Amino acid sequence: MNESKRRFLRRSVGVLASGLAAGGVRSAGAVEPPEIPPSMKIPGAGMGEYGSPAKYESKVTRTLIRSQPGTTGSGASRTPLESLEGTITPSGLHFERHHSGVPDIDPAQHRLLVHGMVKRPLVFGVDALLRYPMVSRIHFLECSGNSQLLYQPTPPNVTAGQTHGLVSCSEWTGVPLRVLLEEAGVDRSARWILAEGADAAAMSRSIPMAKAMDDAILALFQNGERLRPENGYPVRLFLPGWEGNMSVKWLRRLKVVSAPVMTKDETSRYTDLQGDGKSLMFTYPMEVKSVITRPSHGMTLPGPGLHQISGIAWSGNGTIKKVDVSTDGGRTWAAAPLVAPVLPRALTRFRLPWRWDGAAAVLKSRATDDTGAVQPERDRFVAEHGNNAIFHFNGIQAWSVAAGGEVKHVYA
């Protein structure tokens, strides 16, 4: 624990002690040892080969939203951000976005082709990829359509996860793409790479060569174990900080080319319609953003006194530098301590103790990254971008707290 964190803890302990004395979260009842619980009277359950969450947490699930009625696997599922803490998303709750479902791929049969403008076209099996030098990095992944409900003129009546849950964060391990490209020998005039997935949608995007040679990974592991099927098993492209669909899952082909290929996925889809009727193409990095996950819509504060405000911030352009929190709808702000280590292009947890006096309040968070970019107020964002779009929303999120403690989504 570093010194600034210690100082914060000391400070928050001070707040806490008085908060508790004044309103108390501890039991007002007897302090005799609680009765011996049933769990101490009978042997517990045996061990398991692969564990699962407690049955009491069975409501903590991804929210399934199918975008195409009648299809089996076109749509998305969202991470229940309001139930999570810290920065790592358990792989079972990592958001999903599929264009024709999750393919069943036998890793022994899977092949990855590197071809096009290269000296030596190459074909790799998964076992071959596993012999290469690897890197591990903790990064968020965000669907460009995350928070699209906030383009609507009225606040959506759903949880933080249901609006913002197309973002998750994992430790990704794999082979730097550059290593394979250098082995193949990329032509000097090549500028782009077509990446194609082995799903029935043949998900395809054009990747600028500079990104491919910088920090792109062929990811094989997620949070320690091999990729989950819904995250591209057995191998996916991973482009840190860029909109999720670019990190092509179930990767089968990388074709080195001189110009963007203009695939269906970058012309008919994943372009950003602006207020003036024009569309932006190739908008890669996800902008600086944050959301308070607790308290958030659907929760009820049990009473005045001390509460913790907790949330996540991230930026596809770099590292989170600061998160300001307001409890009065944006009139005043306080910087929230960030949980170390603060990593580039990773979810960053911020927390602030809050003594709620029981009056109506409006909570907001506002993130700043190390490029100086500041998360805009929703009004300003919509004024600038219009509300025809569904992609790249990064406006400030507001939650109202009523005198009774009910927390609701609000535009403020």
Next chain:
Amino acid sequence: MNESKRRFLRRSVGVLASGLAAGGVRSAGAVEPPEIPPSMKIPGAGMGEYGSPAKYESKVTRTLIRSQPGTTGSGASRTPLESLEGTITPSGLHFERHHSGVPDIDPAQHRLLVHGMVKRPLVFGVDALLRYPMVSRIHFLECSGNSQLLYQPTPPNVTAGQTHGLVSCSEWTGVPLRVLLEEAGVDRSARWILAEGADAAAMSRSIPMAKAMDDAILALFQNGERLRPENGYPVRLFLPGWEGNMSVKWLRRLKVVSAPVMTKDETSRYTDLQGDGKSLMFTYPMEVKSVITRPSHGMTLPGPGLHQISGIAWSGNGTIKKVDVSTDGGRTWAAAPLVAPVLPRALTRFRLPWRWDGAAAVLKSRATDDTGAVQPERDRFVAEHGNNAIFHFNGIQAWSVAAGGEVKHVYA
């Protein structure tokens, strides 16, 4: 990516290109686009509320070892280290060690009592704990009995996970214990705390006050979601770097006392019998240690050429400073790059490209932490501690590679 990492990558790419040219891991066959796979011809599966690993990874499980025949839940299960990469252990594969199984605890009924030498005894429900300020930290947890098979006079014929898999690493989130102790008001003369679990073994340990006030956490979340049942749901003590059994699971009681309580779990168990017949008590921090996870016992290298040596290192006393790797049984050593961020009391991944010439070899790794402690050779460790013990083994692990590529456990 920092500059030293970039330099390493450049260097390893150099090794790689020549390694590949000389022996090749890429397919020697045709480089035509692979045939359109079946996965592209039919829609994939739908989304899921809570995901699972790919069916092709069904053999990647914890290894169950019951120590007490006839009981339902006394024993351990080990993390399959040889199948994992990076530093985070997926919660489903986190090792287990139970003394009377996994209790079924309804969080709505669970109570935590803080009593003894305090001004204000307190009882907390889980909902109350969730209102307190929290911290998140990535830390390993290691059972003090990890690697106990290596006390045996002959090398065990089992995998890296089966010898070393009582260590795992997670992001733990919870309330600093100090916060609750300060609220309760600890007497000046109090020096210890009895921690008791709500399992049928009433697992109980005496915790020095200094540790409780330093970095101890009441953990509520593991890798983002609420604790798994086998890891102490709904709340466990977590003592960074200390032997696992001290981090009492299913925590129900903290009694502030003046001296260690001498519970059954610290007298009849968890004492370290030395060669001279004496036993060490209260040996808390887990010593500096490392193991190469790939290649490791049971694997067969597919042939000469480039391979990656990958492993984990950790120290309960601080931060890993250096990991040296040998491929000639310890005659010569090379420092392996460490994966950033290198965090205190966390698993640290090291990797080194290795061009195997096809001759017999012996692989070793040797970790050094920032206190200057160096992992000892097994011979020296056993000479010093004897081999009656089962706890706190941290000797250097050796794997032999035969000319045919078979990797085996060896004492060397």
